[in-house]
Amino acid sequence: MEKINAVITGIGGYVPEDVLTNEDICKMVDTTDEWIMTRVGIKERRILKGEGRGTSYMGIRAVNQLLEKTKVNPEEIEVVIVASTTADYRFPMTASIIAYQTGCKNAFTFDMQGACAGFLYALETGANYIRTGRYKKVIVVAGDKMTSITNYEDRTTCPLFGDGCGAVLLEPTTEELGVMDVILRVDGAGFPHLIMKAGGSAYPSSHETVDHREHFVYQDGRTVFKYAVTYMADAAAEIAERNHLTKDDITWIVPHQANLRIIDATAKRLGVPMDKVMVNIQKYGNTSAGTIPLCLWEWEDKLKKGDNLILAAFGAGFTWGSVYLKWGYDGKKA
Ligand code: UT7
Numbered sequence: 343m344e345k346i347n348a349v350i351t352g353i354g355g356y357v358p359e360d361v362l363t364n365e366d367i368c369k370m371v372d373t374t375d376e377w378i379m380t381r382v383g384i385k386e387r388r389i390l391k392g393e394g395r396g397t398s399y400m401g402i403r404a405v406n407q408l409l410e411k412t413k414v415n416p417e418e419i420e421v422v423i424v425a426s427t428t429a430d431y432r433f434p435m436t437a438s439i440i441a442y443q444t445g446c447k448n449a450f451t452f453d454m455q456g457a458c459a460g461f462l463y464a465l466e467t468g469a470n471y472i473r474t475g476r477y478k479k480v481i482v483v484a485g486d487k488m489t490s491i492t493n494y495e496d497r498t499t500c501p502l503f504g505d506g507c508g509a510v511l512l513e514p515t516t517e518e519l520g521v522m523d524v525i526l527r528v529d530g531a532g533f534p535h536l537i538m539k540a541g542g543s544a545y546p547s548s549h550e551t552v553d554h555r556e557h558f559v560y561q562d563g564r565t566v567f568k569y570a571v572t573y574m575a576d577a578a579a580e581i582a583e584r585n586h587l588t589k590d591d592i593t594w595i596v597p598h599q600a601n602l603r604i605i606d607a608t609a610k611r612l613g614v615p616m617d618k619v620m621v622n623i624q625k626y627g628n629t630s631a632g633t634i635p636l637c638l639w640e641w642e643d644k645l646k647k648g649d650n651l652i653l654a655a656f657g658a659g660f661t662w663g664s665v666y667l668k669w670g671y672d673g674k675k676a
Contacts, residue, residue, distance in 0.1 A: 348469035355407065384628075388627075404635075412511050419481055422441045422468060422483065423483070424451070482635075485629060511553070524663065535565045546576075594618055597653075598633050645669045
């Protein structure tokens with residue numbers, strides 16, 4: 343029997359219209375456009391406004407676009423996986439809301455939480471459903487409404503984050519295409535360095551937790567930077583090496599967009615020039631699980647069947663990893 347692999351056969355994305363510029367941030371906290379640009383590389387980010395709009399609002403739009411572009415009937419979708427740290431509610435799951443609103447009524451669904459590496463975690467999980475031979479159409483949605491957990495009184499974190507969501511369709515292939523190799527790692531010892539301290543079962547919401555502003559992202563930036571820069575580059579280098587990919591074999595690096603300096607270090611480690619690296623941090627900031635699918639979405643028209651893509655991410659947990667993807671089709675699906 344021929345070996346079945348999972349390949350991405352379409353991509354959808356959504357970023358909100360409202361833009362929050364560095365100039366806007368400078369009016370909220372003591373910072374400058376120069377600091378944000380030189381230390382992080384962000385000029386502006388998109389923010390989702392509107393009462394009651396959570397991550398599902400963006401996920402629904404990304405999935406609807408994906409279904410339109412691929413001309414797939416939503417009733418054919420068998421699994422919907424959502425990678426997000428900013429679920430609409432503690433329960434029920436966001437994936438069930440997205441599936442319901444997009445007409446994926448024959449799918450089973452679940453949420454995953456791999457923070458900024460969430461897309462890589464969900465992609466490998468979705469790919470494994472396809473590889474079993476039992477499932478033919480799996481949607482992976484990844485994204486976050488990071489502004490819902492951003493403290494606009496904290497200058498060390500508020501310039502970093504934005505909102506956005508991507509969605510990909512996974513289908514079986516017997517060609518040499520798709521999710522070729524995966525490295526996924528976790529080190530729970532990293533948990534205190536990047537965390538939302540309250541609102542979970544360890545520290546449920548209370549007046550005190552609200553007063554102490556513990557329902558926002560807390561990040562020890564320097565520590566996270568140190569691990570991110572090493573682990574993301576290591577994972578990308580390891581996956582390239584073990585698949586015998588030289589710098590000339592790599593068509594694109596698709597890095598998580600947390601800091602341009604981390605992206606730069608990853609590219610340097612692989613010896614790949616920056617014109618082969620997908621970068622959109624300057625306009626979207628860090629959308630957590632959304633960054634990698636949003637890059638693929640934006641670059642879709644430039645991608646060709648057989649292109650070698652190295653995806654790499656690092657996030658809270660700590661979670662990190664790299665995926666070697668052989669792209670499945672030419673150019674943009676209408
Ligand atoms: O996506 C999930 C994973 N997350 C990441 O990968 C993020 C990793 N971390 C980073 O990208 C960086 O650590 C940050 C962008 C968060 C911070 O950059 P940094 O170069 O590590 O800055 P720092 O925290 O070492 O702070 C340097 C200085 C400090 O002042 P002193 O102590 O040297 O006087 C900060 O108080 O910059 C100061 N600072 C700011 N100054 C102006 C911190 N934030 C700001 C700000 N504007 N917004």
